[in-house]
Amino acid sequence: xxxxxxxxxxxxxxxxxxxxxxxxxxxxxxMVDWNxxxxxxxxxxxxxxxxxxxxxxxxxxxxxxLQNNSINKIDEDIELHRPYVDxxxxxxxxCNGKMSRVEEVIDVWFDSGSMPFAQHHYPFDNxxxxxxxxxxxxx
Numbered sequence: 293x294x295x296x297x298x299x300x301x302x303x304x305x306x307x308x309x310x311x312x313x314x315x316x317x318x319x320x321x322x323m324v325d326w327n328x329x330x331x332x333x334x335x336x337x338x339x340x341x342x343x344x345x346x347x348x349x350x351x352x353x354x355x356x357x358l359q360n361n362s363i364n365k366i367d368e369d370i371e372l373h374r375p376y377v378d379x380x381x382x383x384x385x386x387c388n389g390k391m392s393r394v395e396e397v398i399d400v401w402f403d404s405g406s407m408p409f410a411q412h413h414y415p416f417d418n419x420x421x422x423x424x425x426x427x428x429x430x431x
Contacts, residue, residue: 294323328402334398337374341382345389350382359383363390 382391414422
């Protein structure tokens, strides 16, 4: 994967041009794996629940999915941030045990990188507007 990203960087016309081999090139040559989760209180909670009995992991894909698998009733207007999301207990599809949300939150860099997509609700809406504002490809 790293070599593919480096090759993609070499095919980009950078402005200013020294970024290709300088800041970005150096970053790509020396990059290491970076976990998306952090042990913090503030941040976007990871949407992963783990069974307390069998360790089965589950990531709900929507609020509806969360509601369908919750042991307790979840309101339509649930605030999916801490501490509220931590109070949601799911039923394990493997053993019917109780599932609790992992404690980690998403790293702030992931949040920052998703902002251009979220502000336009892309790819669900506003594809034309998004494509006009973000024509650059990197990866």
